[in-house]
Amino acid sequence: MPPAAPAYRRLSVEERRSQLLDAALELFAHRTPEDVSLDDVAEAAGVSRPLVYRYFPGGKQQLYEAALRSAAEELQHCFDEPRDGPLLPRLSRALDRYLTFVDEHDTGFSALLQGGSVVETSRTTAIVDGVRRAAAEHILSHLEVTDPGLHLRMTVRMWITAVEAASLIWLDEGKQPPVEELRDWLVDQFAAVLSVTANRDPQTAALAEKLAADG
């Protein structure tokens, strides 16, 4: 009999890197960064610790940041939504995907946004801020606003922050209320805060009218 094939086939550099990243992301999604070791990543990927170091010489910190970058990209895809049909249902569908992402990365999401983690640096903060900025830009572009004034920008950013806060509490509370209810509640809040701002700002008032008309 010929000898058994090696336990893993030879992967290309890119394949190997992406396999390690996937393993890391899976671990960082469901544990705090403190609870993930390089040995865990090596074991999950079925490779040796030195191999992980060959691809990520910066060790856990570098792996964490690479995994975070990859998660941030995935999260930004949640915001992709065709520009057709009424506006609030579009927001609702994007929120649905966002909350599914939160659900699937629960512990990692909490650890990251609660702050104070050893892996937090100005780079990880910049990645998170990039996602927030992308979310705001998506919303404003669906609203077809190219030159948002201060009131509108503040309203959108405040709502995005409130969504983050809601996600963290939702995770804290054992994912209650049910995700569909949370989603609808957050969409209603969006409409409500936009109405409040409309009382102080003509640009927002025009949008609030549009929103009321297109439902």
Add this chain to the structure above:
Amino acid sequence: MPPAAPAYRRLSVEERRSQLLDAALELFAHRTPEDVSLDDVAEAAGVSRPLVYRYFPGGKQQLYEAALRSAAEELQHCFDEPRDGPLLPRLSRALDRYLTFVDEHDTGFSALLQGGSVVETSRTTAIVDGVRRAAAEHILSHLEVTDPGLHLRMTVRMWITAVEAASLIWLDEGKQPPVEELRDWLVDQFAAVLSVTANRDPQTAALAEKLAADG
């Protein structure tokens, strides 16, 4: 002529400690933590660098955390408000004090809440979370709720987060809009998000009615 008196009088240990803390807090309020050195603190307090180290052997990190603890205490006093009269004006007065605090600690407030700073640790995060928790408790106690349900807790925490986001943007935008307008806008938002939650939760619905009746 007798020789000139020494440039500084002998302070007690407590007085000296508090003088150093005051100097540190003043510096950390208007610069990022990265831009404050122990030499700056020594100079501002008119003492030598070794003396600062004698009181704060942990150096800048320890001074930062002590200053943060003292700022957090000051901030919590902003929430003190007599339990008389209509509810929204009480919230408005507390917000006024909060925004004055933000104004007077601008750079330090931004650096702290934006995250990613070298001085950020799980301890500094815990201090900030303590302030948030205190804010939520004050609001619920003014609303005379002793056993807040999930919806109400989430609504209050989301609004508090939105206030923080608004404060950061306000600082970013050169303290625009004027603070009185920002304050009134945030109070209006509180009433609006409470109304939205009232549609889904009887406990909040009772409060929203009370709020509408007491204006």
